Amino acid sequence: MNNIAIEQNTQWTFPHCPTPANLQINWTEILAIFPSLQSLTNCEQNPIYHAEGNVWIHTQLVCEALVSLTAWQAVNITDRSILFAAALLHDIAKPLATQVTDDGNITAKGHVNLGAKMVRQILQDLQTPFTIRESIVAIVKYGSLPLWFWDKQNPLKSIIKASQLVRCDWLALMAEADVKGRICDDRQKLLETIEFFKEFCQEHNCFDRTYPFASAHSRFIYFHKEDGDPTYAAFDDTRLEVIMMCGLPGTGKDYWIDRNHPDLPVVSLDKLRIEMGILPTNEQGAIVNAGRALAKGYLQSETPFIWNATNIVKPIRLGLIRLFAGYGARIRIVYLEVPIDRVLRQNRDRKAQVPNAVIHRFRDRLEIPDLTEAHQVDYFVDV
Known part of the structure; x- marks a missing residue:
C-alpha cells in the first residue's frame, strides 16, 4: 500500500494472540470476543481434504500449527498478530458457503472471497489500522495460493500480483500452517508444493518484498497486458x-x-x-x-x-x-x-x-x- 494519509500506530496486537514465551491459546476468551466463530463447530468439511473434522477443529489446529513454527516465533509482535488473526479467521465464511450436493459431496465454493469481506468488517469493528487490516484480508484471500499457484494460467503473474498486496513469505507461512492443521492423504505433497512456491518467489525476487518493477508505468502495462514481461521497462508515453x-x-x-x-x-x-x-x-x-x-x-x-x-x-x-x-x-x-x-x-x-x-x-x-x-x-x- 502507498500514501496512507491518516493512520494509527502501526504497532498492533490481536486479542489473545500467543507469544513465543507462552504459546498457549485461550480459546474460551477468543470465542467470547468473536462469537461468530461458534458457527464453525457446526460446519462439516469434505473428509477427503479435511478428515480432522469440522471447521472449528481445523481452525484450532491451524492456529496451533502456526504458533509452533519457528518462522512465526521469530517475527515481531505486530507481524505475529497479523498472521495469527488471518489463521483464526481464514475460514470464517465456510458456514455460509458450505453446501452438500445430491451425491453427498461437501463443497464451500466462494468462501474465500466472502471470507475476505467478512474479515474486513470484523477488523473495522476492532478499529484495526488500515494497512494491517488489509494485510490480514489479503492473507485470507490469497493464503491458499502457495498450494495452487502452479495450476494458474500464468503462475509468475499470480505471485507477482500477490506480492503487490501482501508478502509472499507470509502466504507461505499461512499455507504451511493450513496444511499442518488438516488430515489428508496428500499432506506431504502439499508441503512440497509450498517449498516450490518459496523457491519460485525467491527466484523472481518477490518472496519477502514487493516485486520491483522498473517504473509505475511498467507495472501498469504489465497488469493490463495479457502476456506482459515483468522485466520490461516501458516507455512512459502518457499525456x-x-x-x-x-x-x-x-x-x-x-x-x-x-x-x-x-x-x-x-x-x-x-x-x-x-x-x-x-x-x-x-x-x-x-x-x-x-x-x-x-x-x-x-x-x-x-x-x-x-x-x-x-x-x-x-x-x-x-x-x-x-x-x-x-x-x-x-x-x-x-x-x-x-x-x-x-x-x-x-x-x-x-x-x-x-x-x-x-x-x-x-x-x-x-x-x-x-x-x-x-x-x-x-x-x-x-x-
Missing part, C-alpha cells in the same frame, strides 16, 4: 493524468477535491444525477453514458480531470481505466474511507443523499483498489 475517486457515499470525495484540486474539471456522477433528475435507486446507465461522453472530451483535448463517483467494484473501475488509458492517460486512484457511522452522518448532509440501505449494500460490495489497477493509488483513511 495527461486522470484522478479516479473511490469510496462510499459520504466519505468526503467532494471535500477532498475542493481541498486538493479545485482547479481541475470534474466529471461528477452525483451532479449529473441531479441535473438529469435520476434517483440513486433508479437505473444509472444514462448517467454513466453522459459522464463517459464528458470524459472523452477531456481525453481528446488532453485535459487532466477528475472522475468523481463511488467506483467501489473493480470491474467498473477496470472499464473506466481502459477507456482513460486508451487515450494515453496516467491513472491515479484516490480511495477515501471513514467509519461507517460518520459515512451515514455525512451522507445526511449531502445535497444528493443516498438511502442508508444503499450505503450498507455498497459497503458489502466494496472492493478496495490496489496497485495492480493503476499507476498510483493513494489511501486517505480516517479512523
Whole structure:
C-alpha cells in the first residue's frame, strides 16, 4: 500500500494472540470476543481434504500449527498478530458457503472471497489500522495460493500480483500452517508444493518484498497486458493524468477535491444525477453514458480531470481505466474511507443523499483498489 494519509500506530496486537514465551491459546476468551466463530463447530468439511473434522477443529489446529513454527516465533509482535488473526479467521465464511450436493459431496465454493469481506468488517469493528487490516484480508484471500499457484494460467503473474498486496513469505507461512492443521492423504505433497512456491518467489525476487518493477508505468502495462514481461521497462508515453475517486457515499470525495484540486474539471456522477433528475435507486446507465461522453472530451483535448463517483467494484473501475488509458492517460486512484457511522452522518448532509440501505449494500460490495489497477493509488483513511 502507498500514501496512507491518516493512520494509527502501526504497532498492533490481536486479542489473545500467543507469544513465543507462552504459546498457549485461550480459546474460551477468543470465542467470547468473536462469537461468530461458534458457527464453525457446526460446519462439516469434505473428509477427503479435511478428515480432522469440522471447521472449528481445523481452525484450532491451524492456529496451533502456526504458533509452533519457528518462522512465526521469530517475527515481531505486530507481524505475529497479523498472521495469527488471518489463521483464526481464514475460514470464517465456510458456514455460509458450505453446501452438500445430491451425491453427498461437501463443497464451500466462494468462501474465500466472502471470507475476505467478512474479515474486513470484523477488523473495522476492532478499529484495526488500515494497512494491517488489509494485510490480514489479503492473507485470507490469497493464503491458499502457495498450494495452487502452479495450476494458474500464468503462475509468475499470480505471485507477482500477490506480492503487490501482501508478502509472499507470509502466504507461505499461512499455507504451511493450513496444511499442518488438516488430515489428508496428500499432506506431504502439499508441503512440497509450498517449498516450490518459496523457491519460485525467491527466484523472481518477490518472496519477502514487493516485486520491483522498473517504473509505475511498467507495472501498469504489465497488469493490463495479457502476456506482459515483468522485466520490461516501458516507455512512459502518457499525456495527461486522470484522478479516479473511490469510496462510499459520504466519505468526503467532494471535500477532498475542493481541498486538493479545485482547479481541475470534474466529471461528477452525483451532479449529473441531479441535473438529469435520476434517483440513486433508479437505473444509472444514462448517467454513466453522459459522464463517459464528458470524459472523452477531456481525453481528446488532453485535459487532466477528475472522475468523481463511488467506483467501489473493480470491474467498473477496470472499464473506466481502459477507456482513460486508451487515450494515453496516467491513472491515479484516490480511495477515501471513514467509519461507517460518520459515512451515514455525512451522507445526511449531502445535497444528493443516498438511502442508508444503499450505503450498507455498497459497503458489502466494496472492493478496495490496489496497485495492480493503476499507476498510483493513494489511501486517505480516517479512523
